[in-house]
Amino acid sequence: MALNFVRERCPNSHLFALLIEDSQILVSRVQHIDWRHTLREANSVAGILAKKGQELIHGLHVFDYPTSDIKLALRLDGIRSFRLRG
Template sequence: WNPPPPNILKLNCDRAVSNLSKASCGGVLRDSDGTFIVAFAGLLGTCTVVQAELWAIYHGLRLIKDKFISSHIIIESDSAIAVKFLNEGCPQAHPCYALVNHIVRMLGDFYKIECIHTLREANQVADGFAKIGFSIPEGVLSFNVPPS
């Protein structure tokens, strides 16, 4: 994981999908010093890998918006398809079209947003929160301190 530049926050998002297509999501927001700000994990139900990754980004942005933060945010995801959809658009016939458009509208609520693809190895903390999501009975939980 590489920290963002000073005065910029980084949201790392990830998903976990079981062999039965049961999905969960998670993510973590940190500052340029690597300081933990907030994280989330949640159970999504049945969906595709790309849908789960997009839901992770959605829930991360929703949490940031709900927690008062509207500064410059870098979103990192290890899903090249999700990043491409957010940066370049999603075909109208694609099953993710409505979700992508909803997220893109949310992006306008922030001062500045960058959506960047990262390698899975650099997204391990978010992956850990996504795996925690499998143990949550329903909904999405936020963490104001890192779990032990």
């Protein structure tokens, strides 16, 4: 649904309408984007960052260096290894 909102728009009344609009502006600056769905198990870095985001205060956070858990996830994602949920 999020991907469809970025590609096609969402209602102005949507809770994340401004974030989606910002995403659309960024997308318009890139010449070519290859949109692909990736299962959470195959993108553990994104999962770890999403969990960390829940613990941080609202706003932009920049990580200069990957934490140890992200380093491991980067290695696993790089060799296309994945962990099953459940």
